[in-house]
Amino acid sequence: MDAGQSRNLKNNRRFHLRSSVFLCGLIPVLLGLSGCRSDMQDQPKYIPLRPSSFFSDGRSERPLIAGTVARGHLDDDTLLETGKGPDGKFSDEFPFPVTRDRVLRGQDRYNIYCTPCHDRNGDGLGMVVRRGFRHPPSYHIDRLRQVPNGYIFDVITNGFGAMPTYSSQLLPADRWAIVSYIRALQMSQMGSINDVPADARTQLGLTGAPQERKQ
Amino acid sequence: MRPAAAGSNLVAMAQIFHYSSNTFARMTIYGAVFFIAFAGWAGYAYINSHYVTRQNQPREQPIPFSHAHHVGGEGFDCRYCHTSVENSSFAGLPATQICMNCHSQIWRTSPELEPVRASYQTGQSIRWTRVHDLPDYVYFNHSIHVAKGVGCETCHGRIDKMPLTWQNADLQMEWCLNCHRNPERYVRPREAITTMGYVPDGDQAEIGRRLVQEYHIQDARLLTSCSTCHR
Numbered sequence: 302m303d304a305g306q307s308r309n310l311k312n313n314r315r316f317h318l319r320s321s322v323f324l325c326g327l328i329p330v331l332l333g334l335s336g337c338r339s340d341m342q343d344q345p346k347y348i349p350l351r352p353s354s355f356f357s358d359g360r361s362e363r364p365l366i367a368g369t370v371a372r373g374h375l376d377d378d379t380l381l382e383t384g385k386g387p388d389g390k391f392s393d394e395f396p397f398p399v400t401r402d403r404v405l406r407g408q409d410r411y412n413i414y415c416t417p418c419h420d421r422n423g424d425g426l427g428m429v430v431r432r433g434f435r436h437p438p439s440y441h442i443d444r445l446r447q448v449p450n451g452y453i454f455d456v457i458t459n460g461f462g463a464m465p466t467y468s469s470q471l472l473p474a475d476r477w478a479i480v481s482y483i484r485a486l487q488m489s490q491m492g493s494i495n496d497v498p499a500d501a502r503t504q505l506g507l508t509g510a511p512q513e514r515k516q
Numbered sequence: 517m518r519p520a521a522a523g524s525n526l527v528a529m530a531q532i533f534h535y536s537s538n539t540f541a542r543m544t545i546y547g548a549v550f551f552i553a554f555a556g557w558a559g560y561a562y563i564n565s566h567y568v569t570r571q572n573q574p575r576e577q578p579i580p581f582s583h584a585h586h587v588g589g590e591g592f593d594c595r596y597c598h599t600s601v602e603n604s605s606f607a608g609l610p611a612t613q614i615c616m617n618c619h620s621q622i623w624r625t626s627p628e629l630e631p632v633r634a635s636y637q638t639g640q641s642i643r644w645t646r647v648h649d650l651p652d653y654v655y656f657n658h659s660i661h662v663a664k665g666v667g668c669e670t671c672h673g674r675i676d677k678m679p680l681t682w683q684n685a686d687l688q689m690e691w692c693l694n695c696h697r698n699p700e701r702y703v704r705p706r707e708a709i710t711t712m713g714y715v716p717d718g719d720q721a722e723i724g725r726r727l728v729q730e731y732h733i734q735d736a737r738l739l740t741s742c743s744t745c746h747r
Binding site for chain 2: 341342343344346348349350352358359360412413414416417428429432433434435463465469470
């Protein structure tokens with residue numbers, strides 16, 4: 302083996318060595334590139350509920366200072382916000398006209414937020430009550446049929462007895478919509494066939510003949 | 517590199533490589549094609565694997581909260597706890613107060629719920645482990661999806677059957693586009709937004725087309741425009 306061959310051999314080996322080093326190097330580079338995505342993936346910004354090490358409570362959101370009023374939320378409509386009239390007593394008025402849409406909205410919200418305890422028909426035997434929560438009174442007792450609308454609104458807003466406040470889960474307009482639906486529920490339990498329009502009676506599988514009102 | 521012709525007077529040069537090296541060299545060259553293709557496929561399979569997308573992997577949480585129990589068993593509507601889903605980009609994680617609505621009386625000595633009570637007493641947040649973590653360069657808004665008839669179940673799966681919560685979809689861009697290209701295949705009436713195990717009342721193609729019109733869902737060209745999701 303002369304010098305030329307030996308050099309060729311070396312070159313050959315060097316070539317192989319280089320290409321394998323290149324290939325071996327390429328893989329970590331590719332993996333490294335995939336690491337770049339994490340910068341864009343987790344940007345140094347706050348999204349809702351992302352923790353922060355800056356504040357001692359570990360939250361990035363700051364709690365509102367008491368008495369903060371958001372723009373457009375001055376809440377100066379006493380009836381809408383508290384259910385009370387100008388005399389400071391619970392009002393029987395609604396802060397807006399009760400329309401079919403409002404009642405349906407109330408039904409929708411009622412079924413989400415109230416049924417766990419009060420059940421779909423308002424008898425207070427919801428699933429959570431069956432699991433051991435204190436039994437709320439049925440809506441269909443005399444006392445609750447007589448209370449003013451503002452009273453029901455106040456109970457939703459501030460809670461009553463074992464019932465907690467629902468003001469964080471329901472805006473005032475939705476609470477009022479629920480009040481209207483509760484009124485509809487109460488009527489439904491006290492209704493008789495005479496309350497059903499004649500043309501709708503067949504839908505109930507009943508004949509159009511009026512019956513005695515049952516209590 | 518052929519060996520010197522037989523009968524030549526010249527002394528053949530010593531062979532550096534065995535003759536079979538030729539075959540080996542060719543195999544390596546053509547093999548590279550397969551190797552690169554395989555590497556590409558393996559890379560694609562890796563980024564779509566459940567290991568990377570975290571799909572179908574229940575996550576450890578400070579409290580073993582069960583959606584199966586609360587939704588499937590007790591029949592809670594999603595919005596009882598996720599209150600901001602209809603009017604905010606973020607569905608909302610319930611404040612500890614909402615847990616305490618019931619757990620002030622139910623399971624109130626349970627050791628599993630100790631972190632809830634501690635949080636309620638001290639005002640310190642419960643540190644849940646995030647299950648669905650979209651990249652920060654993706655703009656996502658819950659409220660618009662809910663308003664346009666995309667049910668919770670469509671993305672989150674049968675949450676009412678998850679004892680611990682996991683991510684149902686892979687959340688890859690392809691998955692998003694799948695619906696943004698053909699919303700009519702997935703939308704449902706707003707009344708059934710939180711329904712689990714929803715079955716369309718008739719032909720989905722027909723209902724979907726009607727809802728797309730009724731809810732004014734934008735056409736696929738706009739829905740798949742880059743800036744719809746990357747803004």
